[in-house]
Amino acid sequence: MNRHALSSMLVPVAALGSLTGCSMKPKDNKPEKKPNIIVIMTDDHTTQGISCYGSQLIQTPNLDRIANEGMRFDNCYVSNAISGPSRACILTGKMSHINGFTDNSQTFNGDQETFPKLLQKSGYQTAMIGKWHLNSDPQGFDFWSILLGQGEYYSPDFKENGKEIREKGYVTDIITDKAIKFIENRDTSKPFAMLYYHKAPHRNWMPAQRHLGIYNDITFPEPETLFDDYSTRGRAAKETMMEIANHMWNDWDLKIATPEELAGEYDDTRAADINKAEVARANQQSNGLQQLRAAYNRMTPEEKEVWNKAYAKRIEEFRTKEMKGKELISWKYQQYIRDYLATTLAVDENVGRLLDYLEQIGELDNTIIVYTSDQGFFLGEHGWFDKRFMYEECQRTPLMIRYPKAIKAGTVSKALSMNIDFAPTFLDFAGIEIPKEIQGRSLRPVLEHEGNIPENWRKAVYYHYYEYPSWHMVKRHYGIRTERYKLIHFYNDADYWELFDMQNDKNELNNVYGKPEYKKVQEDMTKLLYELQQEYKDTDPTEQTIQFFKGDDGANKH
Ligand code: SGN
Ligand code: CA
Numbered sequence: 001m002n003r004h005a006l007s008s009m010l011v012p013v014a015a016l017g018s019l020t021g022c023s024m025k026p027k028d029n030k031p032e033k034k035p036n037i038i039v040i041m042t043d044d045h046t047t048q049g050i051s052c053y054g055s056q057l058i059q060t061p062n063l064d065r066i067a068n069e070g071m072r073f074d075n076c077y078v079s080n081a082i083s084g085p086s087r088a089c090i091l092t093g094k095m096s097h098i099n100g101f102t103d104n105s106q107t108f109n110g111d112q113e114t115f116p117k118l119l120q121k122s123g124y125q126t127a128m129i130g131k132w133h134l135n136s137d138p139q140g141f142d143f144w145s146i147l148l149g150q151g152e153y154y155s156p157d158f159k160e161n162g163k164e165i166r167e168k169g170y171v172t173d174i175i176t177d178k179a180i181k182f183i184e185n186r187d188t189s190k191p192f193a194m195l196y197y198h199k200a201p202h203r204n205w206m207p208a209q210r211h212l213g214i215y216n217d218i219t220f221p222e223p224e225t226l227f228d229d230y231s232t233r234g235r236a237a238k239e240t241m242m243e244i245a246n247h248m249w250n251d252w253d254l255k256i257a258t259p260e261e262l263a264g265e266y267d268d269t270r271a272a273d274i275n276k277a278e279v280a281r282a283n284q285q286s287n288g289l290q291q292l293r294a295a296y297n298r299m300t301p302e303e304k305e306v307w308n309k310a311y312a313k314r315i316e317e318f319r320t321k322e323m324k325g326k327e328l329i330s331w332k333y334q335q336y337i338r339d340y341l342a343t344t345l346a347v348d349e350n351v352g353r354l355l356d357y358l359e360q361i362g363e364l365d366n367t368i369i370v371y372t373s374d375q376g377f378f379l380g381e382h383g384w385f386d387k388r389f390m391y392e393e394c395q396r397t398p399l400m401i402r403y404p405k406a407i408k409a410g411t412v413s414k415a416l417s418m419n420i421d422f423a424p425t426f427l428d429f430a431g432i433e434i435p436k437e438i439q440g441r442s443l444r445p446v447l448e449h450e451g452n453i454p455e456n457w458r459k460a461v462y463y464h465y466y467e468y469p470s471w472h473m474v475k476r477h478y479g480i481r482t483e484r485y486k487l488i489h490f491y492n493d494a495d496y497w498e499l500f501d502m503q504n505d506k507n508e509l510n511n512v513y514g515k516p517e518y519k520k521v522q523e524d525m526t527k528l529l530y531e532l533q534q535e536y537k538d539t540d541p542t543e544q545t546i547q548f549f550k551g552d553d554g555a556n557k558h
Contacts (some may be wrong), residue, residue, distance in 0.1 A: 035403060036367040037119070037193040037426050038354075041090075042347055043083060043131055043202040044387065046376035047398050048223075049344055056221050057379070058341050062352030063400065066371045070402030071411045071451055077461040077481060078419045081375035081387045081394045084108070084133050085466075086419055087197075091115060093423030093438035095536050096464060101134065103467035108134035113435060115423035116140040116193060122432050125190045127182045130175040130197035137162070145178050147171070151199040153206035153343075155298040168300075170208045171199045172343075176350040180357050193426070196354070200343040201377075203385070204252050206295065207342035209303055213310030214345070215338040225507050226333060227326060228382040233511050234496045235475070242378070242386040242472040244336060245329045252288030253385075254335050255311045256318050259304070266293035333380045340379065368403040368429055370422065381507070388474035390463045390488050391508050395481065403429075406448050413451030416461050416483065417443055439536055459483075462532045468492060478538070480529045487513075487525040499525065 047053035052064040052072055078086045080096045088101035091114040096102045100109055117140030120126045128138045132146035137159070145160040156171045157164060167174045179196045186192050207214070226244075230237040241247045250256040267290050299307060314335060323331050351371070358364040376394040378384035387394035399417065401407060406429070420440030427434050428442040445454045464478040479488035479498075486508065488498040499513035499522055512518045533539070 033366055034124075034191040034430055035405070036191050036363060037124075037370075037430070038358075038367055039090075039195050039197075039370045039372070039422070040351060040354075041130075041195070041197045042344075042373045043197075043199055044375070044377040045201055045344060045347070045373040045398060046379060046393060047396060048379050048381075048393065049201070049341060049377075050398055052400065053398065057337065058344065060344065060348045062348045062355060063371055063398075065352070065355060066369055066402045067400040067410075069404065069409045070369070070400060070407045071413055071447060073399035073401075073413050073415070073417050073451075075414055075483075076372070076397050076399035076417045076419070077395050077463070078375045078397050079461075079463055080465055081389065081463075082465070082467055083131075083374050084135070086374040086397075087132070087134055089420050090422050093420050093440040095420065095439055095462070095538065096466065097538050097540075098439065098536075103470065104133070105467075105470075106135065108136050110134075110136045110139040113437070114140055115426050116195070118427060118432055118435075119193045119430055122430060123190055124430070125187050125192045127179075127192070127194040128197070129178045129182065129194065131199045131202075132197065143182055147199060150202065152295060152298060153199065154295065154303065156199070170346065172208065172346040172350050175199075176353055179354060183357070183361070183363070191430075193430075198347055198350075200347050201340050204292070204295070205336070205339035205343050207339060208346040209306050211342040211345045212306055214342050216310070216313065218338070220334060220337045220341075222330065222333060223379065223381045225382045225509065226329065226380050228509070230382075232509050233498060234490060235494055236389075236477065236490045237382065240384075240389075240472060240474050242384045242388075242474070244332050244380060244383055244385055247472070248332055248336065248385060249288035250318070252291045254314070254318075254332060255292070255339070256315050257289055257292055258315055259308045261289065262293050262296045264289075264293060266290040266297070268294050329383070336385060337379060365404050368401065368426070371398060371400045372419070372422075373397050386472050386474075388465055388467065388472060390465065390477060390479050390481070390486070392486075392502070392506075395463060401443075401447060403447070406444070408450050411451045413446050413453075414483075415443070415446045415451065415453045416458050416481075417446070418461050460528050460532060462529075462536055462538070463488075464538060478533075480525065480532055482525070482528070485521060485525055487522075487529055 049055055049058060050063055051059045052067040079089050080086060082104060084104045084106065085096045085101050088099045088108055089096060092099040092112060093115065099112065100106065116126045120140050126141045128141045128144040128146060130147060131151050132138060138144040138146060143161065145158050148157040148159060151171060153171050155166055155168055156174065157166050175198055179194060182194060248254060296304065355364065358367055375387050376396050377387050378393050381393050397419065418440060421443050424434045424438050424440050424442040425444060428444045434442065460480040460482045462480055466476055468474060468476045475490045475494045476492040477488050477490045479486065484501065484503050486500045486502060490496055497513045498511045499518060500508045501512055513522060
């Protein structure tokens with residue numbers, strides 16, 4: 001009996017791995033290094049803006065590389081489509097009502113268990129770099145450098161291991177510089193796990209200097225539902241405030257402000273106290289021009305000049321053309337998409353830079369590389385920007401994973417997966433026991449079997465959104481999505497259901513709840529929803545579901 005076989009009889013393999021930083025490879029008994037883990041997360045980057053997902057808008061070769069050399073998940077969903085909550089779900093592997101962070105105004109209880117803490121305890125060197133957005137300081141990281149609040153595109157402020165600093169330059173480049181530096185300076189005797197979380201392409205979509213004006217002469221295709229009038233669904237869609245037509249700010253969002261206008265006075269609360277500024281803005285006590293002035297004045301004089309040139313034609317056009325109705329909506333859509341996509345160019349370049357660096361130091365194939373976003377986003381679908389709804393464009397999030405030791409290159413999975421699955425997946429690959437309180441499932445069986453859906457895999461994903469009344473006024477709702485159907489209940493100051501048959505209605509325009517031909521589907525979906533609410537212990541809505549299920553005669557209240 002050789003030495004490794006003897007020691008593995010005495011100590012469980014996982015425990016041995018955690019002592020040595022190595023796990024055992026059963027075939028030849030050679031100790032194998034534990035994989036490094038890098039989670040690349042962007043903010044509001046939706047699948048419609050990534051070419052490996054079939055985007056009609058842009059090429060993202062470096063992001064595609066992760067999918068081409070690994071696996072693309074076509075059905076990955078978030079449990080609450082908004083930043084802080086999604087981030088908390090990812091860290092804990094638990095739903096919002098369990099981890100306590102239900103909306104962006106909460107403070108994350110950092111004392112609870114998270115996957116970075118478990119990795120750190122088992123011998124990983126851990127880092128958190130970029131947008132954190134959980135209002136309490138990160139725990140479980142050997143190094144952390146987080147953007148203050150939402151973060152700024154130019155000259156952003158960071159809190160780095162407790163100390164506040166302002167960095168020069170463009171946020172996506174700076175975050176990548178910090179990520180590469182962390183890897184360069186790491187303790188090479190340990191595996192590392194790094195959360196590399198971008199601000200881009202979050203509102204207000206300020207591109208890097210080198211990408212300013214890059215799409216000025218390009219006209220992008222419009223989504224089929226750009227002129228949706230919401231007449232076929234309930235109140236929530238109609239009453240929300242995220243229409244390109246009516247709720248996009250000309251200055252802040254569309255950058256319609258001349259250098260002279262931008263030179264005026266502004267309230268710098270945004271920079272000084274981001275949370276206070278968020279509240280003020282949500283209450284409409286701040287205005288878009290002031291916000292843009294604050295962001296613009298973080299630029300150097302040289303940077304401002306490039307900015308001024310890039311937007312001069314747009315400002316002139318807006319002020320001379322006198323556009324109205326659909327023409328104006330189409331015009332605004334073009335400006336929005338140009339800026340949104342331009343911010344993703346820097347993400348793509350920087351992800352490429354990080355991948356090249358890993359390759360150069362020989363760590364690429366030993367690293368699980370994940371690309372995802374905190375949720376999807378509307379790129380003009382239903383006439384909207386922003387997210388929050390349980391509709392496909394934002395409930396779905398991109399997920400690509402590269403790890404050639406376990407994943408066959410170029411594979412695609414249709415498995416219904418969720419952001420609460422990430423934590424158990426990492427723990428699984430790191431040889432750490434998955435705590436039983438974790439509500440997500442390890443994606444390892446999917447990854448190791450070419451994306452096939454394992455037996456007994458989940459039949460539906462659960463969703464619950466809470467942040468109302470607040471920004472964009474999307475009403476509270478919960479629901480489930482199966483491979484074919486989606487059932488949603490809007491509650492709080494609304495009380496009605498939506499059911500979509502996505503096989504016949506991919507744009508979710510036709511609410512079939514209460515239609516006789518969908519009676520059986522409706523019943524099955526409601527039962528499944530009830531079961532999932534039990535499983536996830538989301539008890540408040542369970543009560544409401546029971547009431548509805550009992551008294552349901554097919555009528556849909558409003
Ligand atoms: C900011 C944005 C909102 C956005 C929220 C939440 N306004 O408040 O448009 O919905 O963030 O986004 S802005 O004036 O600051 O641009 S999240 O991704 O962080 O949840
Ligand atoms: Ca977000």
